[in-house]
Amino acid sequence: MAAIFLFLLLCAFSTATAQQKHSNISLGSSLSPTTNSSWLSRSGRFAFGFYPQGNGFSIGVWFTGTSKQTVVVWTANRDDPPVSSDASLLLTSDGGLILQPTQGRNKSIADIPQFASSASMLDSGNFVIYNSSWVIIWQSFDFPTNTMLPGQYLSAGKQLFSSVSETDHSTGKFRLKMQNDGNLVLYPIETPDIAQYAYWASDTGNIGDNTSLHLDNNGLLYLLNNNGSNIKNLTDGGLSTEGAIYRMRIDADGIFRLYSYSLGRNGSWSIKSSSPNDACVPKGICGVNGYCTLINEKSACNCLPGFDFIDQGQQSLGCRRNFSEDGCKNKNEKIKYAIYTLESTIWEDDAYSILSYTTKEDCREACLGDCNCEAVLFKDTECRKQKLPVRYGRTQSSDSTTAFVKVGITIAGGSGNYTPAATTTRVVARESKKEPRMNFLIISVAFATCAFIVLTISGVLINRRRVWAYKNLSDQGNVGLTEDVSLRSFTYGELEKVALASRKWWVGEFPGQFLKGSYQMGRQLSQSRGSKTCFGIMLLEIICCRKSVDNDAIKDEVVLADWVCDCFEAGQLDKDEVVLADWVCDCFEAGQLDKLIDEEVDKRKLERMVKVGLWCIQDEPSLRPSIEVLLMLEGTVGIPVPPSPTSFLSSI
Numbered sequence: 001m002a003a004i005f006l007f008l009l010l011c012a013f014s015t016a017t018a019q020q021k022h023s024n025i026s027l028g029s030s031l032s033p034t035t036n037s038s039w040l041s042r043s044g045r046f047a048f049g050f051y052p053q054g055n056g057f058s059i060g061v062w063f064t065g066t067s068k069q070t071v072v073v074w075t076a077n078r079d080d081p082p083v084s085s086d087a088s089l090l091l092t093s094d095g096g097l098i099l100q101p102t103q104g105r106n107k108s109i110a111d112i113p114q115f116a117s118s119a120s121m122l123d124s125g126n127f128v129i130y131n132s133s134w135v136i137i138w139q140s141f142d143f144p145t146n147t148m149l150p151g152q153y154l155s156a157g158k159q160l161f162s163s164v165s166e167t168d169h170s171t172g173k174f175r176l177k178m179q180n181d182g183n184l185v186l187y188p189i190e191t192p193d194i195a196q197y198a199y200w201a202s203d204t205g206n207i208g209d210n211t212s213l214h215l216d217n218n219g220l221l222y223l224l225n226n227n228g229s230n231i232k233n234l235t236d237g238g239l240s241t242e243g244a245i246y247r248m249r250i251d252a253d254g255i256f257r258l259y260s261y262s263l264g265r266n267g268s269w270s271i272k273s274s275s276p277n278d279a280c281v282p283k284g285i286c287g288v289n290g291y292c293t294l295i296n297e298k299s300a301c302n303c304l305p306g307f308d309f310i311d312q313g314q315q316s317l318g319c320r321r322n323f324s325e326d327g328c329k330n331k332n333e334k335i336k337y338a339i340y341t342l343e344s345t346i347w348e349d350d351a352y353s354i355l356s357y358t359t360k361e362d363c364r365e366a367c368l369g370d371c372n373c374e375a376v377l378f379k380d381t382e383c384r385k386q387k388l389p390v391r392y393g394r395t396q397s398s399d400s401t402t403a404f405v406k407v408g409i410t411i412a413g414g415s416g417n418y419t420p421a422a423t424t425t426r427v428v429a430r431e432s433k434k435e436p437r438m439n440f441l442i443i444s445v446a447f448a449t450c451a452f453i454v455l456t457i458s459g460v461l462i463n464r465r466r467v468w469a470y471k472n473l474s475d476q477g478n479v480g481l482t483e484d485v486s487l488r489s490f491t492y493g494e495l496e497k498v499a500l501a502s503r504k505w506w507v508g509e510f511p512g513q514f515l516k517g518s519y520q521m522g523r524q525l526s527q528s529r530g531s532k533t534c535f536g537i538m539l540l541e542i543i544c545c546r547k548s549v550d551n552d553a554i555k556d557e558v559v560l561a562d563w564v565c566d567c568f569e570a571g572q573l574d575k576d577e578v579v580l581a582d583w584v585c586d587c588f589e590a591g592q593l594d595k596l597i598d599e600e601v602d603k604r605k606l607e608r609m610v611k612v613g614l615w616c617i618q619d620e621p622s623l624r625p626s627i628e629v630l631l632m633l634e635g636t637v638g639i640p641v642p643p644s645p646t647s648f649l650s651s652i
Contacts, residue, residue, distance in 0.1 A: 004022040013649045025119040033057040041121040048121045056082025059109060061127055062139055065267055073125055073147040074140045075107045075169045091119055110138045118197045125149040148248045154178045154213040162250045173284055173316060174254035182211035188284040199283045200276045207231050219246040219272060221258060235273045253299060254282025283392040287318020291345055291393030306407035320603045323408035339364050342403040347393035347468035351384035364404045581617055584610060
């Protein structure tokens with residue numbers, strides 16, 4: 001009997017000890033940014049809760065050892081906007097970790113697979129949630145953001161993303177990926193996993209499947225294969241474990257570094273290793289039309305001649321032209337240009353024409369006399385003509401490449417260390433001989449114009465077919481024709497009978513009236529617009545590489561008049577309620593045209609195309625331009641800021 005009692009006592013003591021060691025956060029506990037803002041680890045070294053971000057607060061884990069700067073090691077929902085000071089975080093009685101803003105819906109911080117009973121902030125920097133058996137059912141270590149701590153690992157297929165800056169912890173411009181082939185690779189964000197875009201790699205590809213990246217307490221960063229064998233050390237390791245903490249982070253500049261912190265009274269973080277060693281190697285560090293130079297082993301961004309920073313405070317956004325380039329492409333106009341020289345400067349080579357010249361001067365003159373040439377790279381008798389924008393630019397002293405950039409001489413400028421060539425100016429006229437490669441935009445517009453001619457003719461035929469189809473329905477006794485042969489509202493079930501809900505018909509409109517269709521949530525579509533509107537919609541489709549008709553939605557008997565998306569409410573509208581025209585208009589008015597496309601382009605050309613598209617879809621017919629849209633696209637005619645077109649859905 002005494003033995004049984006002793007056994008039960010030991011069990012109770014073990015449970016109490018485990019609870020005291022692992023859990024200090026019970027169900028029903030809550031945090032707020034201004035009062036009880038965090039849950040500390042047992043030693044007080046790490047904290048989980050609200051930390052200042054911009055004009056509000058974000059939720060994450062941070063190191064508390066230094067008061068100079070909050071060293072955040074993990075962030076929840078990092079791309080969500082900061083919350084206000086009256087928000088709260090709650091470990092609910094049903095085992096959920098919920099953010100409760102004062103306005104809007106509650107948001108889950110952790111996707112917990114089963115019922116939770118408690119949580120804990122561990123001294124390792126890992127925030128964990130337990131079930132009733134003290135088994136970890138969720139942990140922040142499984143969802144790294146930009147940092148790894150000792151005991152944490154990055155499994156195959158996972159990646160770390162840099163932050164925007166030291167103070168903005170949302171997703172930045174670079175990523176570190178542990179690839180399935182065993183290679184650890186650094187890429188710019190939003191690029192495919194191919195060698196062309198990589199700027200650093202561990203060179204461990206095809207060594208072993210399911211390779212993972214690990215960090216030990218002594219600062220050793222290494223790769224293990226699926227058998228647990230070490231295939232490569234990325235740092236030397238062997239550093240002191242007494243009174244020191246290590247962390248690895250991919251920084252905002254695209255370099256991943258190993259940091260060490262001394263736990264003494266005046267402790268501070270220091271860099272132990274970094275990869276790559278060259279701060280200008282990360283691709284895209286200076287944005288489009290910018291280039292990187294090394295100054296005291298630190299990166300410095302410059303703009304190409306004739307360009308200025310889009311935002312001096314965020315130079316990684318790139319540069320935009322500070323002069324008008326349209327004159328060269330107007331066959332009736334001449335303009336002076338200068339050629340500026342950048343020695344030992346390279347960028348991503350996307351030449352549209354490759355010529356052979358023995359001297360730099362010949363190559364420079366070839367670009368100066370070519371209306372389509374905006375820049376050129378010369379190396380070893382090879383002259384490679386380029387069009388803007390350029391990206392991944394940098395200076396490299398070991399490279400003999402010379403870059404020439406053509407600039408309108410009246411406003412030649414920009415930032416950077418460049419000099420004009422010896423004989424720089426010329427009056428450039430449009431050449432009668434066309435380049436082998438035509439501008440993609442002109443091809444697209446020409447195709448769109450031809451397509452509208454076909455659509456207009458087809459529209460007349462389809463209109464007649466609709467009248468026949470309407471009469472066919474009338475013969476069934478459930479509808480009738482009005483005096484002006486207009487169509488009543490149909491359900492898509494009825495339209496399907498006469499093939500009027502085909503996935504191939506254009507839901508902009510053809511000349512004249514078009515169908516009123518039942519729209520989801522009891523709404524109706526009714527709009528009469530001309531072929532200029534269709535031209536505008538098609539132009540916006542070309543710009544955004546998106547359709548204004550979602551074919552997948554039609555299977556649910558829902559037709560999209562356009563594709564609307566509110567740039568500021570992203571993710572809050574259903575896909576079937578998103579209209580292209582309104583999305584483009586919102587982005588234009590907010591100065592956020594970069595959200596329209598996934599690649600880096602010339603901002604001024606993009607703005608010009610968007611303006612033309614928005615003018616063409618104006619509700620007032622007299623406001624829509626005629627053939628002058630082509631002149632607008634060429635830049636011959638100035639384009640005023642268009643008014644906001646009425647949403648297709650605003651009249652629904």
